Amino acid sequence: MARTPPPLILAYHGVSDVPAHLDPEGLFIAPRQLRGQIRRLRRWGYEFLTFGAIAERLAAGRAGGCVALTFDDGLVDNLEQLVPILREERAAATTFVSTGWMGYEHPSVPYARNMTPDEVRALHEAGVEIGGHTVTHPDLTKLSFEDARREIADGCAELAEIVGEPVDVFAYPFGAASEETIRAAGAAGVRAACRVAAEGSFDEPLNLPRQDTNTKSALGLWLKRDDRYESLMRHRPAKAVRRLGKERRFLLSRLRHR
Secondary structure, three states: OOOOOOEEEEEEEEOOOOHHOOOOOOEEEEHHHHHHHHHHHHHHHEEEHHHHHHHHHOOOOOOOOOOEEEEOOEEHHHHHHHHHHHHHHOOOOOOOOOHHOOEEEEEOOOEEOOOHHHEEEHHOOOOOOOEEEOOOOOHHHHHOHHHHHHHHHHHHHHHHHOOOOOEEEEEHHHHOHHHHHHHHHHHHHOOOOOOOOOOOOOOOOOOOOOOOOOOOOOOHHHHOOOHHHHHHOOOOOHHHHHHHHHHHHHHHHHOOOO
16 A cells, blocks of 8 residues: 655745746746645645645644645746636645735845736635735844734735734744744734745644745655655765755856857
């Protein structure tokens, strides 16, 4: 009998063909790569859920074989590129939106724009779950309890007004969360929140772990599925290999776009 795969929450940002030299932070995944990951996850036996739905399954102890695709910040390609892929592949997803960035260029990638409120509403109507990601995208661990609570609550309230229903799922900017930050999320009315870099615990609804998708290979996805990627990458040889891989992709990208 095939083994039920473990629960998995994956963190993305943009969905677009962006050359490596224009994406030093690795924020984008190409549409064909995302489609390939979805198909591979389905072959592994995964059921695709929104983040809110997988949080409910985790609380009930029934999240084995479930995966959530989550996208941070609110880039407009989540509407233009992601939605058609989800429809074609019959998959679900969640986008966490920073409301203060709506309609503006993304601070890290000024050639890319974040969604306007109308586009966020259209994304919601297309079936993508909308979650909070604060107003100004600060490191919440550097704020007071009340300032952190306000950032979370105000962002979620603004999104709720846009989509016409409560917004009570949340992603910590930069994946940064302290005990006080997590307490602030609860005080802001959040029922489920997530980190990145596999930090957190599936036993803590306001501190759920996500795996970054900064690797696009099948091996990298397999390691992340089994929560072995981050621990492996802490070793010096693995860090060197990953650095060389990034440099190679950067140089090839520059050569192709001369």
